[in-house]
Amino acid sequence: DVKVTQSSRYLVKRTGEKVFLECVQDMDHENMFWYRQDPGLGLRLIYFSYDVKMKEKGDIPEGYSVSREKKERFSLILESASTNQTSMYLCASSNPTPRTGEDEKLFFGSGTQLSVL
Amino acid sequence: QKEVEQDPGPLSVPEGAIVSLNCTYSNSAFQYFMWYRQYSRKGPELLMYTYSSGNKEDGRFTAQVDKSSKYISLFIRDSQPSDSATYLCAMNEYGGSQGNLIFGKGTKLSVKP
Numbered sequence: 001d002v003k004v005t006q007s008s009r010y011l012v013k014r015t016g017e018k019v020f021l022e023c024v025q026d027m028d029h030e031n032m033f034w035y036r037q038d039p040g041l042g043l044r045l046i047y048f049s050y051d052v053k054m055k056e057k058g059d060i061p062e063g064y065s066v067s068r069e070k071k072e073r074f075s076l077i078l079e080s081a082s083t084n085q086t087s088m089y090l091c092a093s094s095n096p097t098p099r100t101g102e103d104e105k106l107f108f109g110s111g112t113q114l115s116v117l
Numbered sequence: 118q119k120e121v122e123q124d125p126g127p128l129s130v131p132e133g134a135i136v137s138l139n140c141t142y143s144n145s146a147f148q149y150f151m152w153y154r155q156y157s158r159k160g161p162e163l164l165m166y167t168y169s170s171g172n173k174e175d176g177r178f179t180a181q182v183d184k185s186s187k188y189i190s191l192f193i194r195d196s197q198p199s200d201s202a203t204y205l206c207a208m209n210e211y212g213g214s215q216g217n218l219i220f221g222k223g224t225k226l227s228v229k230p
Contacts, residue, residue: 004160040222106153108161110159
């Protein structure tokens with residue numbers, strides 16, 4: 001059974017702390033993504049990566065950075081956490097086979113609910 | 118105007134009802150359309166995937182795309198309490214890489230026994 005695993009289900013941090021959210025996938029996928037999900041705003045893409053050591057900004061990268069040192073692991077970093085970064089964070093992965101429809105689907109982890117106090 | 122509009126609900130129906138969920142969009146270049154289902158405290162999972170216009174059926178679920186109206190629908194027949202979830206539409210121009218996937222905000226559905 002394919003799996004995207006996020007290291008923490010719930011996290012509580014203080015403003016100014018450096019926060020690491022970890023995501024691991026066991027499907028040998030090339031693509032990995034970080035989204036945040038907020039009520040009334042839906043899913044918004046923060047960063048994504050198509051290969052090891054590469055990264056692309058999504059729609060809302062400000063205040064975040066990412067690291068992809070190994071193919072299976074994609075980390076989201078909040079350099080100095082702020083209260084407006086309280087959110088549900090979702091990691092996803094996919095494999096870009098050429099135009100195979102459902103094979104390109106995103107596999108999501110169960111999410112990390114982050115509260116910044 | 119936002120690229121993808123989706124009524125957030127909540128939508129509450131009795132068991133056995135036919136459910137219709139909808140999204141409208143503004144970008145006429147979109148041609149790959151998806152529906153994701155998200156149970157409470159879980160990540161979304163792909164439910165239906167369609168390319169361009171037309172219908173696609175999978176069991177009790179039917180996805181419809183009307184590109185001329187920029188309107189997509191998901192129908193659930195004989196709805197069950199296990200269908201209670203948030204349904205997210207998603208779409209993009211190119212398929213392939215999912216980095217450009219645009220999501221609706223999701224409709225929360227509750228099916229009452």
